[in-house]
Amino acid sequence: MPSTPDGNRTGPARRARRTHRVHVVSDVHGNARDLARAGDGADALICLGDLVLFLDYADHSRGIFPDLFGTRNADRLVELRTARRFDEARELGRRLWAGIEGDRAAVVEQAVRKQYAELFAAFPTSTYATYGNVDMPPLWPEYAGPGTTVLDGERVEIGGRVFGFVGGGLRTPMRTPYEISDEEYAAKIEAVGEVDVLCTHIPPEVPELVYDTVARRFERGSRALLDAIRRTRPRYALFGHVHQPLVRRMRIGATECVNVGHFASTGTPWVLEWG
Secondary structure: OOOOOOOOOOOOOOOOOOOOEEEOOOOOOHEEEEEEEOOOOOEEEEOOOOOHHHHHHHHOOOHHHHHHHOHHHHHHHHHHHHHHHHHHHHOOOOHHOOOOOOHHHHHHHHHHHHHHHHHHHHHOOOOEOOOOOOHHHHHHHHHHHOOOEEEOOOOEOOOOOEEEOOOEEEOOOOOOOOEEEEEHHHHHHHHEEEOOOOEOOOOOOOOOEEEEEOEEEEOOOOOHHHHHHHHOOOOOEEOOOOOOOOOOOEEOOOOEEOOOOOOHHHHEEEEEEEO
């Protein structure tokens, strides 16, 4: 084998180390246009839920609620919820639904199906997805194609790293479709166990990560998730749910905790690369 002037032997270049790249989105809320491009240049797309758009708090004319009841009623609902006047918000909803013909659940399901058909069609191959608190998990098997893997309380290997997924949210006065008990959520966290990247819809229960600066309220985070991060020390904990957090990124021990963003408004995925 020939040598260079400094005596180092030369030969065929060593094979370059393979770099892996995933794009991560959360809180899609109807943004199918940008979702269709979210996986460009990545080995995989990860979606952390909330595909459905019931009501856009930034634009009250968008979503299932204003489609059914008009923007003025959407304005009022947002006003009541922001003021944490949840009983009045529910009473407003009851009055409005009383004027709608047909079964309420069937009307909502039809609207959600329309959104899911468009959104799941926008997912690239390969996509790994879990549910958000406003999603309807029983419908997902009908729309998830062969290139989309749905995980909840489960693990998968991507590029040599183990990713764990836990979907849904905890119970709140908002009563969104996929809210579960703290005990059920903790059981899913326990089932995932030790992973390199822990992917959830909601954040760990840390004040800076759960406070929404625009809605001016603390969203629900998970104490079980926080305990798991401290105990199992994943490289990353990725989540969404809080659209305008006080802090988007912070370390908890060895773990980098990242709110991957409100994809409905940014249209830009968060990027994770390793090699």
